Amino acid sequence: MDGELVLLKIKRPRSLLRKMEVRVRLQGLELEQNISTSDSAVLGENEIKRIPSGFVAAHSVQCLFGTKLRLTESRTLLFIIKNCLLRSTVAYVDLIWAGMSNSKKHKKYRKRQKRSRSNMSTPKLKTAIITGANSGVGFGIAQRLLDHSERNPDEPIRIILACRNQERAIRARDTLLTKYPNGDIVVTLVDTSSVRSVFEFCNGIKKKYKKIDLLFCNAGILSCDFIDWSIVARQVFTDQIALLTETQCIVQPVGKLTSEEIGETFATNLFGHYVMIRELVDLLAVSGESKVIWTSSLTCRRSDYDPKDFQGCQSKSPYESSKYAIDIIAIAMNDFLNRRNIKSFTTHPGVVATNIVRSHMPWIMGKVMENLFYVARTVGLSMTTGTGWNGSYANYYVAVTPSDELDASVKYGSFIKPWGTVYVRKDDVDKYDEGEAKSLLQNLNDLFERFQKKKKGIDYNANGH
Incomplete structure (x- = not known):
């Protein structure tokens, strides 16, 4: 803008143009000087200093007034601001008329100006919902977002801890507030295994x-009938990596259903979240840059999933089945969500010693596993992130990275270097098939519509079996 003229037109009655205060604002820098309409004024080089945020301020700002610029019949006052050396900004002036404080028009004008300045200066508050946020990776996500807000005051984030257990959720909130006392944290109850609970949760969110x-x-379960210690013993001597990174020793129940007659693991890990997205899609579409971020698993493979048994009711590995279904549905939903300017991504936390696994083991075994993760990390097993804080890094990375710099067709994973630095790696979803993903999406949509009809009082067999 060096040497260019910026023309500003401000319409005001001629009777007000006796004396005025001119305020020139450049990226938060304010300079004030009272002048009369017949004078000229130059704000000198010494009056404008370098702005701390790194933007380059003007070397000089020259305001020309008086007889050279006369009012037109439409009572438009013309101001010219000259010689602005700015980078990615626009100089402008505010007019505040002296002696008119009792004028109704002036009060309306000042109120409008105050509201305008408030809108410009108030940071844009983001709202984040985290399911399963009272422990593990979900708690790590909340920590990272609060830490981000603390380090970046102009990017505040309200955290909604969406949890099943109120006592644990409140305890998690209090723990977070101890470290981040200025955090904006809300506790809301939801059980993603219950479609009814998800509907009630979404209704509350839409009202608030x-x-x-x-x-x-993020919420998820890994159900367990028992630990097969023979597999543990064998893997200790033959496949230590599998012992740490896979769930072969956990014997999962087959055919376990919820009270609503759908697969329990499928409902908790996948379908409850699908219902949540469908119910909240209008709120997600408001900002024009929202993201849905799924927590999948490092261990899931295409071989764990049967398209004919998408709920995993007949599977011996319903957890892995649901997690692979998450991977493909996270990608497939973009066809629907992108039309509303919403992006969907899938992530995994690496291998983490969270309650989802440790709850099935004796306390001492959980501690042993936790320590083994540190040993594995030092010898180069980069997937053994170990903690919820480390495992949540991929979720956080996707959340704060601009969408146009992300790839919604891959899986973002948390990994760790031997000395403890976490990083993100992109990997393709194992044997992703678009037709298979669309078929799953259609099945989820049909199931969702059946529950919607039930909510309206129409009975049906939700399972469809």
């Missing part, structure tokens, strides 16, 4: 909030 910027579909 105008938009949702981030939805972390």
